[in-house]
Amino acid sequence: MLTxxxxxIGCQLVGELIRDACHMPIPxxxxxxxxxxxxxxxxxxxxxxxxxxxxxxxERTAETLIAHMGLxxxxxxxxxxxxxxxxxxxxxxxxxxxxxxxxxxxxxxxxVMHRVTRSSEQQQGAAAAISGQQGSRP
Amino acid sequence: xxxxxxxxxxxxxTTPLLWLAVTLAAYVAARWVQRxxxxxxxxxxxxxxxxxxxxxxxATGTSYKTYFAGAQFINFLLGPVTIALAIPLAKNIKYVxxxxxxxxxxxxxxxxxxxxxxxAIVWLLGGSKVVALSMAPKAVTTPIAMAVSEQIGxxxxxxxxxxxxxxIVAAITGQHxxxxxxxNDWRAHGLAAGVAGSGVAAAxxxxxxxxxxxxxxxxxxxxxxxxxxxxxxxxxxxx
Numbered sequence: 001m002l003t004x005x006x007x008x009i010g011c012q013l014v015g016e017l018i019r020d021a022c023h024m025p026i027p028x029x030x031x032x033x034x035x036x037x038x039x040x041x042x043x044x045x046x047x048x049x050x051x052x053x054x055x056x057x058x059e060r061t062a063e064t065l066i067a068h069m070g071l072x073x074x075x076x077x078x079x080x081x082x083x084x085x086x087x088x089x090x091x092x093x094x095x096x097x098x099x100x101x102x103x104x105x106x107x108x109x110x111x112v113m114h115r116v117t118r119s120s121e122q123q124q125g126a127a128a129a130i131s132g133q134q135g136s137r138p
Numbered sequence: 139x140x141x142x143x144x145x146x147x148x149x150x151x152t153t154p155l156l157w158l159a160v161t162l163a164a165y166v167a168a169r170w171v172q173r174x175x176x177x178x179x180x181x182x183x184x185x186x187x188x189x190x191x192x193x194x195x196x197a198t199g200t201s202y203k204t205y206f207a208g209a210q211f212i213n214f215l216l217g218p219v220t221i222a223l224a225i226p227l228a229k230n231i232k233y234v235x236x237x238x239x240x241x242x243x244x245x246x247x248x249x250x251x252x253x254x255x256x257x258a259i260v261w262l263l264g265g266s267k268v269v270a271l272s273m274a275p276k277a278v279t280t281p282i283a284m285a286v287s288e289q290i291g292x293x294x295x296x297x298x299x300x301x302x303x304x305x306i307v308a309a310i311t312g313q314h315x316x317x318x319x320x321x322n323d324w325r326a327h328g329l330a331a332g333v334a335g336s337g338v339a340a341a342x343x344x345x346x347x348x349x350x351x352x353x354x355x356x357x358x359x360x361x362x363x364x365x366x367x368x369x370x371x372x373x374x375x376x377x
Contacts, residue, residue, distance in 0.1 A: 037225075
């Protein structure tokens with residue numbers, strides 16, 4: 001648990017340092033996420049995946065955090081009350097744009113992903129759909 | 139009786155402990171509500187907890203600053219949980235590698251759609267330019283959204299609010315929307331959640347499927363990159 005937390009916080013710290021040093025517009029945690037993913041993939045190539053305790057503990061800690069990810073957005077969400085004035089004055093364009101653009105973006109992303117994935121899988125002859133191999137369906 | 143409550147309230151209201159406990163309790167209760175609704179996406183725990191806490195903060199006349207002094211300990215964990223998304227991403231890296239072309243195309247299409255349609259709808263319905271500019275980067279993870287908003291002349295705090303609200307909209311509608319389009323693939327669900335709703339929508343997908351979590355994590359990171367480059371360029375064109 002402790003080493004797992006240390007790895008997560010450590011990657012965040014390194015991410016913040018890289019961001020500051022390179023003046024990147026990407027937040028430290030996002031850089032840290034790509035960094036940790038790269039380290040884990042590299043590690044898996046050299047050893048059998050999930051072979052050691054530290055890795056299993058990291059996976060458990062990450063699973064727990066991700067399962068409760070929604071909680072961490074609540075404090076920032078409550079900040080909406082500070083913007084209540086502007087939201088109230090222009091509620092129609094704001095609400096319409098939030099719903100319209102979010103729904104459009106979901107549909108476009110999902111459709112393009114689905115179509116291109118399917119056509120390239122058919123080309124490769126690997127028509128065995130991944131969704132079939134995975135246990136649950138969305 | 140009132141005096142007794144006040145006697146208890148006054149010292150409590152200034153400690154971080156109170157708002158930490160209120161936020162946690164609201165989220166626990168919101169999860170309970172979602173379970174009672176058979177896990178329906180409409181009973182989104184972020185939405186329910188945010189409304190409950192917001193109502194309590196307003197009703198007690200507490201400033202957001204005082205509230206945040208306590209809740210910042212929860213807010214801090216946003217960093218480590220973002221890093222934690224690396225684990226499902228690394229575990230499913232072979233699916234990511236195999237789908238690089240579709241990921242790139244879907245990401246670009248979804249990102250441009252989100253930016254352009256957000257600005258266009260605000261503009262068409264008579265919203266101000268400041269609101270339109272604050273709307274443009276709302277689909278990406280909050281810190282990137284705020285930085286981009288500031289750069290192009292939006293209001294960063296408004297963008298933060300829009301990012302969370304947009305994430306809630308995506309979390310609530312995403313699954314139904316894609317199922318209606320006959321898309322039953324966790325890769326598409328994860329990617330769409332990450333592109334259109336970043337963390338809040340990803341939380342909804344990630345809690346249910348690991349492959350979905352991997353694609354959502356990738357989408358949050360890459361869409362942050364794409365939006366940070368695209369929005370300032372489009373804003374220049376719009377002038």
